[in-house]
Amino acid sequence: MAEKRPATSKTAPKKPASARTPPQQRTYTIADHRLENFDCVISMDRDAATGETRYNVTGDLSAAAPPIRDSKYLEREQCIEIYRWMLLNRRMESVLESLYKQTKVVGGVYFGLGQEGCSCASAYALQNDDWLGPMIRNQGSLLVRGFSPADIMRQYMAKGDSPTHGRDASSHFGDQVNRNVCAPISMLGELIGVMTGVCLGARLQGRNIAALTYIGDGGQSTGVTYEGLNFAAVQKLGVVLIVENNLWGYSTPADMQFRVRDLAERAIGYGIPGVIVDGTDPCQVYDATREACERAYRGEGPTLIEAKMMRMKGHAIHDAAQYVPKPLFEYWLRRDPITRFEEYLVEDKKWLTKNEHATLVAEVDAYLAEERAKAEASPMPDAKEDAKHQGVYCDSTCHDIRPKYAEVKFGKEKKAAPKQKSNEAAVHLK
C-alpha cells in the first residue's frame, strides 16, 4: 500500500474515509520482563579431524546472574512461602534420586531441576477454583496444589496406595474433585485443549476461571498445541499457557525445534498477549501468571508466557545429558532459582535471617524424611485386590456427575423439538 501523503491541493477530490486512513502498522509487542538476555546459539558441528558430531554453544556466557526482579504483588510472607515450595520441590526430587539409586523406583525419574521457581510460583498464582494441568517436570506445581511428597514418591515406586493405585507413574495423576488438577498423558500438548474445555465448561456455568498448563520448547512443536490454544483464543477462554523453554527437548536443542527468536512470538499468530519472563525468577513468573489469570477472570482470553530457563539434568534419570555443552550448565548454574531466591530473601530483603533460613531447610528435610518413610512403608498393589478400585468404566454408582460450579442456566419453558426444515437437497451424500 502507498504511504500516506499530505494533501497538497485544495482541489484534491475527497476520498472515502477508508482510503484516507494510513496503512495500519502492525505494532505487536511482546512484553519482556527479564533483566538480561540470553543470546547464545546452540548448533550442531562436526569435528573434521575426529568425525564426531556434537552440539556447540556460541555467544557470551560470562555474565553474572541478574538480580531477582521485585514482584508487583508478592509480600514477604508469600515470597517465603513460594521459596519453601521450591525447596520442597528440589529436595523431594533429591529423595526420588536416592530412592532410584536404592532401586526402589519402578521406571525412571523426571526432574525439574532449575525449573522449580517456574513450577511453584506459577501454581501459587492460582485460586482454588482455577485448574492446573501439570507436565512431567511440574512436580512443584502439584505440591503447591496440595498433593503431598509421599503421593509423588508412591507414584514413582508404583505403590498400591499411590494416587493411581499403581496404575500410572510419575506426575501422571490428578484430582478432579478437590484440587482441580488434570492428570497429564505422555503425549505432549493435549492439556492445552483440555484446559480450554475446562474454561468452556466453567463459563457455561457462569464462571470465568483460569486454567494453567505448561508446554516445553519441545512439546510446543505438536499440532495439538496449535489447535487447543487457537480454540481458546477464538472463544476467549482463560487458558494460561506457560511455555517452559528449558533449551532441550530430550536431546534436541531448542534451536532445532523452532525458527522464531522467542517462543512468546507465537502469541502474535493466535492474536493473544505474549510475555517473556526469566523462568528462574519466581517473582517474574508469579507476576506474569497472576496478570494472565486476571485477564482470564475478566473473560478476555488466554495468555502465552514464555519462561526462559534450562533443564539442569537429562531428560530423565537415565540420561546423563552428555550432549549438553558444559559452559551452558555453568552459565545456568549461576542462575539457579533457589540459590538466587535465597540470596534475595536473606541478603537483599533481609526477610529471613540465616538462622531462620537454616530452620526452614531443616523443617523441609524433616518433613521429607517422614514422607519418605511413609511412602517406603506403603504396600505394592495386589493384583487380586486391584478390582476393588474403579474399573475402566464409570458406572452410575461410582460418580454422581453434576456441574462443578453451578447449574447451567436455562430457564426457558420446555418445548418439543420443532420439525426439521431442511430437505434432502441440503446434502450431496445422503
Added chain:
Amino acid sequence: MPPVTYLEAIRQGIYEEMERDSSVFCIGEDIGIYGGAFKVTEGLIDRFGAERVVDTPIAETAIVNAAFGAGLTGLRPVAEFQFIDFISCAFNQITNLLAKSHYRWNAPAPIVLRGPCGGGVHGGPFHSQNPEMYFVHTPGLKVVCPATAYDAKGLIKSAIRDNNPVCFFEHKFLYRRIKEELPTDDYTVPIGKARIARTGRDITVVTYAAMVYTALEAAETLAKEGIDLEVIDLRTLLPLDRETIAESVKKTNRVILLHEDTKTGGIAGEIAACINEDCFDFLDAPITRIASKDTPVPFSPPLEEDFLPDANDVIREARKLRAY
C-alpha cells in the same frame, strides 16, 4: 405421529436431552447456524444458544480435548465429527486421554463422540469409512452403531446419559432412507444389548447398522427356499452382547457374521472367537464371515458396489451353510 427418519430421530434425541438436562451441550464444526453438514443439529442453536451449540475451528483434537475438559467440570458434551472418517484426527485424544481417564485417575469422561459413518453413498475413501474397530479395541470406550430410527433415538439418549466416552456411529446411508413412527414418551434403548431383528431357526446372521437391511433382504429370498434366517442386530459393539449371540447360535447351530467394515480385524473375527469360547459344541458348520474387501472404500459406484457385501453374498453363503 408421522414417521420420522433415522437422522431426525437422532436430532430429536439430542434436542430432548438438551431440554431435559442443561449440562448437555454440543460442540463441533459447522453445527450452529448451518446445523451440521447433514443437518443433525439443525435448529438447536436457535433454541439453546451459541453457548450450548459451540462451533469450533477445524480442529478435531481441540473438539475432543475441550469436550473432555468440559466433562471434568461436570458437563455432558456431545461432540460431532462432520464425517466419522475425521475421528482419526483425534485418535490419540480418544484412546489415550478419554478412554483411560477413569481407570487411571478416577475421572469420568461422559462424552458422546458422534458422526456419520458408512458407505453406499459414493463418498470415496475419506467419507465412507467404518472405523469402529479402532475403538472397539480400546478398553474404556463404548461403541454404538444403531440400525433403526427407534434405536438411534433411544441409544443417543442413553449415550448422552452414560458416564463414559461413547462412540456413536450414525450410518449415513440410513439417515434419510428409513422412517418409522416413534413413541412420544421419553424412552431409551440400553447400551450393550443386541436385538433380534428377525426370528428364525436355521442360520443366525450377526450384523449391525446398514447391513441389518442386507441380511433382512436376503432372509426374504431364502425364506422362499425354506431357509429361515435369524438376524441379530448388535446395536452396540462394545460392550458386546455375547449372551444374545450364544443363545441364538445354540438354537440355529449355524452362523454368518456380516459387516460393512473390512474383513481383516473386523468384529466378525472377535465374535467368532467368542462363539468358540461360549458355544463351540453347538456348531454344526464352520463360522462364516462376510465383510467388505480389504481395500480402502472405492469412489466409483461399480467399484463401491463390488466392495460392499450385498444380499446375494448372504444368500450364497447361507445356501452353502445349509448344505454343509
